[in-house]
Amino acid sequence: MSKELVTLGRVVIRFAGDSGDGMQLTGDQFTSATAIFGNDLVTLPDFPAEIRAPQGTLPGVSAFQLHFADHDITTAGDSPSVLVAMNPAALKANLHEMPDGADLIINTDEFTKRNLDKVGYTENPLEDGSLDKYRVHAVGLTSLTVDALKDFELTRKEAERSKNMFALGLLSWLYSRPTETAKNFLNAKFAKKPEILAANLRALEAGWSFGETTETFSVQYEVKPAPAAAGEYRNISGNLALSYGLIAGAQAANLPLYLGSYPITPASDILHELSKHKNFGVKTFQAEDEIAAIGAAIGAAYGGSLAVTTTSGPGVALKSEAIGLAVTLELPLVVVDIQRGGPSTGLPTKTEQADLLQAMFGRNGEAPVPIVAPRSPAHCFDAAIEACRIAVKYRTPVFLLSDGYLANGSEPWLLPNVDDLPTIEPNFLEAPNHQLNGVDVLWPFKRDEETLARPWIRPGTPGLEHRIGGIEKANNTGAISYDPANHDLMVHLRQAKVDGIANDVEPMFVDDPTGDADIVVLGWGSTFGPIGAAVEISRREGIKVAQAHLTSLNPFPANTGEVLKRYKKVIVPEMNLGQLTMLIRAKYLVDAVGFNKVRGLPFKAAELVDVIKDVASHV
Amino acid sequence: MSETFASLRLVPKADAQQSGKDFKSDQEVRWCPGCGDYAILAGVQSFLPELGLKKENIVFVSGIGCSSRFPYYMNTYGLHSIHGRAPAIATGLSTSREDLSVWVVTGDGDALSIGGNHLIHALRRNVNLKILLFNNRIYGLTKGQYSPTSEIGKITKSTPMGSLDYPFNPVSVAIGAEASFVARTIDSDRKHLTETLRQAAAHEGTALVEIYQNCNIFNDGAWEPLKDSDSAEDLLIRLVHGEPITFGKDASHGVIRDADGSLKVAAAAEVGSDAFIVHDAHAADSSYAFALSRLSHPETLANTPIGVFRDVVRPVYDQQMSHQVEDAIKSRGAGDLAALIRGKDTWTVS
Numbered sequence: 001m002s003k004e005l006v007t008l009g010r011v012v013i014r015f016a017g018d019s020g021d022g023m024q025l026t027g028d029q030f031t032s033a034t035a036i037f038g039n040d041l042v043t044l045p046d047f048p049a050e051i052r053a054p055q056g057t058l059p060g061v062s063a064f065q066l067h068f069a070d071h072d073i074t075t076a077g078d079s080p081s082v083l084v085a086m087n088p089a090a091l092k093a094n095l096h097e098m099p100d101g102a103d104l105i106i107n108t109d110e111f112t113k114r115n116l117d118k119v120g121y122t123e124n125p126l127e128d129g130s131l132d133k134y135r136v137h138a139v140g141l142t143s144l145t146v147d148a149l150k151d152f153e154l155t156r157k158e159a160e161r162s163k164n165m166f167a168l169g170l171l172s173w174l175y176s177r178p179t180e181t182a183k184n185f186l187n188a189k190f191a192k193k194p195e196i197l198a199a200n201l202r203a204l205e206a207g208w209s210f211g212e213t214t215e216t217f218s219v220q221y222e223v224k225p226a227p228a229a230a231g232e233y234r235n236i237s238g239n240l241a242l243s244y245g246l247i248a249g250a251q252a253a254n255l256p257l258y259l260g261s262y263p264i265t266p267a268s269d270i271l272h273e274l275s276k277h278k279n280f281g282v283k284t285f286q287a288e289d290e291i292a293a294i295g296a297a298i299g300a301a302y303g304g305s306l307a308v309t310t311t312s313g314p315g316v317a318l319k320s321e322a323i324g325l326a327v328t329l330e331l332p333l334v335v336v337d338i339q340r341g342g343p344s345t346g347l348p349t350k351t352e353q354a355d356l357l358q359a360m361f362g363r364n365g366e367a368p369v370p371i372v373a374p375r376s377p378a379h380c381f382d383a384a385i386e387a388c389r390i391a392v393k394y395r396t397p398v399f400l401l402s403d404g405y406l407a408n409g410s411e412p413w414l415l416p417n418v419d420d421l422p423t424i425e426p427n428f429l430e431a432p433n434h435q436l437n438g439v440d441v442l443w444p445f446k447r448d449e450e451t452l453a454r455p456w457i458r459p460g461t462p463g464l465e466h467r468i469g470g471i472e473k474a475n476n477t478g479a480i481s482y483d484p485a486n487h488d489l490m491v492h493l494r495q496a497k498v499d500g501i502a503n504d505v506e507p508m509f510v511d512d513p514t515g516d517a518d519i520v521v522l523g524w525g526s527t528f529g530p531i532g533a534a535v536e537i538s539r540r541e542g543i544k545v546a547q548a549h550l551t552s553l554n555p556f557p558a559n560t561g562e563v564l565k566r567y568k569k570v571i572v573p574e575m576n577l578g579q580l581t582m583l584i585r586a587k588y589l590v591d592a593v594g595f596n597k598v599r600g601l602p603f604k605a606a607e608l609v610d611v612i613k614d615v616a617s618h619v
Numbered sequence: 620m621s622e623t624f625a626s627l628r629l630v631p632k633a634d635a636q637q638s639g640k641d642f643k644s645d646q647e648v649r650w651c652p653g654c655g656d657y658a659i660l661a662g663v664q665s666f667l668p669e670l671g672l673k674k675e676n677i678v679f680v681s682g683i684g685c686s687s688r689f690p691y692y693m694n695t696y697g698l699h700s701i702h703g704r705a706p707a708i709a710t711g712l713s714t715s716r717e718d719l720s721v722w723v724v725t726g727d728g729d730a731l732s733i734g735g736n737h738l739i740h741a742l743r744r745n746v747n748l749k750i751l752l753f754n755n756r757i758y759g760l761t762k763g764q765y766s767p768t769s770e771i772g773k774i775t776k777s778t779p780m781g782s783l784d785y786p787f788n789p790v791s792v793a794i795g796a797e798a799s800f801v802a803r804t805i806d807s808d809r810k811h812l813t814e815t816l817r818q819a820a821a822h823e824g825t826a827l828v829e830i831y832q833n834c835n836i837f838n839d840g841a842w843e844p845l846k847d848s849d850s851a852e853d854l855l856i857r858l859v860h861g862e863p864i865t866f867g868k869d870a871s872h873g874v875i876r877d878a879d880g881s882l883k884v885a886a887a888a889e890v891g892s893d894a895f896i897v898h899d900a901h902a903a904d905s906s907y908a909f910a911l912s913r914l915s916h917p918e919t920l921a922n923t924p925i926g927v928f929r930d931v932v933r934p935v936y937d938q939q940m941s942h943q944v945e946d947a948i949k950s951r952g953a954g955d956l957a958a959l960i961r962g963k964d965t966w967t968v969s
Contacts, residue, residue, distance in 0.1 A: 258715050296710050299707070299711025307711070322701060459676065460673075460719060466696065466697070469700060
């Protein structure tokens with residue numbers, strides 16, 4: 001049967017089901033196929049903290065949103081055009097975000113009285129007319145899967161597990177996606193379970209064939225590849241890119257990578273990933289707690305490794321004292337904070353940007369720490385290398401401040417040429433660095449005149465035996481010092497060292513094509529995509545608006561104040577209550593206006609457009 | 620010159636004979652006059668030449684407390700860190716640098732209170748650390764509060780009506796935490812201290828040495844009965860591997876195994892000296908060493924064993940960590956960054 005083929009510019013699909021239904025996996029596989037097909041894409045996984053929340057309930061709904069297009073896109077899409085709902089809970093949890101006329105692909109098999117009752121449906125929405133404004137495709141995904149697998153020696157329950165592959169097959173047909181990547185994935189995953197492998201492959205094909213033959217779908221869609229710079233691409237999530245960036249940073253410095261970490265959502269994937277790559281000389285240490293994790297990293301840094309600790313906000317709180325130790329020891333260390341909703345346990349699987357001030361100030365005493373924040377999943381790679389570079393060059397702990405959205409979201413990545421990566425020079429001190437009364441001596445805190453960094457001295461280096469610690473040290477000699485003037489000097493020197501990095505980081509990103517905008521929207525971290533989309537839309541509507549974005553949050557790049565003062569209005573959207581706004585206002589006396597929401601989800605472009613329009617109307 | 624200990628085989632050897640003086644730093648020692656720490660410092664400095672290691676390959680890591688000033692006085696590498704975290708920091712150092720001999724100096728508050736978690740996990744992992752735990756049953760640096768090893772009812776600045784806390788027995792804690800080497804010695808007994816350090820240094824993996832140490836300012840005489848020549852003989856049980864466990868004048872007492880399998884002290888006159896058990900520090904089952912550690916009385920100090928309670932062979936964490944790296948390189952080849960970031964699914968835009 002030949003069906004009409006309709007070409008679309010972009011599509012936003014949301015896969016939603018029970019947390020045990022495999023929606024993340026289905027989304028990942030659809031994404032891989034879409035990436036290889038050549039569309040631009042952005043993903044937004046959204047799942048509960050519970051591993052298996054009570055089946056069929058609203059809190060147990062796990063969703064995966066994918067935006068793909070034939071042109072450059074920067075967000076996961078404000079509202080989905082298609083919802084795949086595996087059960088009544090998935091429908092109910094997501095329906096309010098579906099625009100009129102959207103496609104709903106609904107697994108009718110799960111719409112039993114019991115399941116409807118669980119989520120408070122008194123009538124079956126498939127029958128009561130409440131879905132009339134949508135295009136409903138009622139498909140018995142479970143029963144069709146079981147039927148397709150009847151030749152396999154599987155229990156009904158085992159067969160039902162493949163329904164996500166049936167759904168993937170169906171969606172792959174609907175949007176003309178190839179299924180090769182999913183087949184390769186299944187072949188690898190179930191290599192040792194041939195029966196399960198065959199069943200999943202069959203379910204995938206059955207889903208595709210069902211789409212081709214059923215009358216439920218009269219139209220097949222295609223989204224043409226997006227134009228992109230020439231080169232080799234892959235799809236990558238933020239945590240994966242960040243892990244690779246750490247390995248690359250260590251290679252660039254020619255140092256062994258040492259990770260001390262304690263499992264915490266949403267950072268654990270970095271521990272998992274790095275532990276797979278011991279053949280890069282990577283050592284990973286899963287510690288007994290967050291403090292031991294950074295403690296081990298500090299020990300490794302002292303020993304001359306490129307040391308890293310990975311965590312989320314609650315872990316940073318526990319590590320604070322140790323970060324202060326690294327500040328005063330002036331040792332290189334990368335502290336990765338994958339921010340999540342807080343305070344306390346908060347929203348472990350949701351995104352937020354509310355650790356900025358914790359990273360800036362969350363220590364006792366004056367303890368400045370540079371902060372690097374990636375702006376997109378792929379940018380996590382570059383940001384990780386940058387964090388390593390600053391840590392080693394300036395002998396300081398550095399915060400790498402990512403978030404849950406970047407961590408789990410993904411996008412196409414133009415692969416960098418590894419030969420073009422920056423080199424990082426550890427410059428270990430190998431001999432005494434000072435002459436005192438004609439005698440060669442070691443001054444562990446004699447500073448580089450340009451960077452103010454002290455030497456990095458590895459144990460095992462003869463003649464440089466020395467003792468340092470958390471007690472204030474005399475400048476140059478490093479001996480214990482309680483001298484008031486020396487403490488004042490050291491506090492100022494440590495601050496000046498970090499402040500000086502402003503001239504050694506990339507200038508702040510500014511996009512102002514006409515050069516005469518009155519408004520600038522300033523962001524940091526993962527809001528880059530939504531802000532970029534909102535600025536684009538606003539410009540099409542005639543508003544002159546610029547976008548500025550910070551990767552280095554401490555110090556701010558040297559051009560920051562000058563750029564912000566060019567504009568009449570500075571809007572700062574943040575997923576917090578105005579942390580960057582506060583810093584900007586304090587430092588540059590700029591009348592920055594915050595737009596602040598903490599819903600655990602990235603901004604929608606539309607809501608930012610509203611803000612821009614509102615401000616524009618008052619300029 | 621020096622023995623070669625298996626635990627230190629990767630640590631470079633010194634080119635020339637060393638003396639205790641080589642390990643004295645130029646820093647003025649700032650413990651209170653009369654502090655037991657002086658004796659331990661002198662003991663360690665005079666013992667280290669025996670190891671014959673390049674002193675630049677020795678690192679002392681400490682936490683916070685009086686004892687934790689120790690690294691400043693050693694002419695080796697030293698890191699004076701933060702309260703309780705020395706075992707964690709030393710773990711990172713030791714597991715990333717097998718060519719170093721890493722020592723941790725800590726106290727009863729540092730190791731057993733704020734840092735209790737790190738201590739037990741270092742012990743169970745069997746990281747190649749030598750941990751010297753100075754136990755004076757008091758907080759000295761904060762000027763005299765009770766510690767996790769203080770006796771019940773102890774009157775201190777923070778417990779004017781007496782401490783309610785039941786004390787830890789550090790040796791019992793360590794054995795319970797799967798330690799592969801646990802010993803106890805006394806600050807003022809140089810010969811015993813040195814012999815204990817020797818055995819600890821030789822041990823592959825974590826060695827915990829509890830050192831009874833006197834704080835003459837805030838808890839003077841805490842261990843006095845064990846030091847006083849009139850009483851010590853009747854209180855101290857000196858453990859020597861392979862020898863019967865006896866004590867008291869003319870070995871009047873010893874340790875026997877009771878009918879229910881537990882250990883208890885008995886008089887030779889009652890049970891006959893043949894009944895005394897022979898100390899086996901290498902016993903695989905830790906319940907034996909644990910039972911030995913329970914003989915002592917926390918208040919009267921009666922039946923206090925010193926020496927090596929337990930010394931068994933277990934895989935060393937540092938070595939295993941390195942082996943995993945070596946195995947990964949052997950089986951998959953040294954990492955290729957370009958191949959790694961490329962992954963399996965790529966596409967090309969021309």
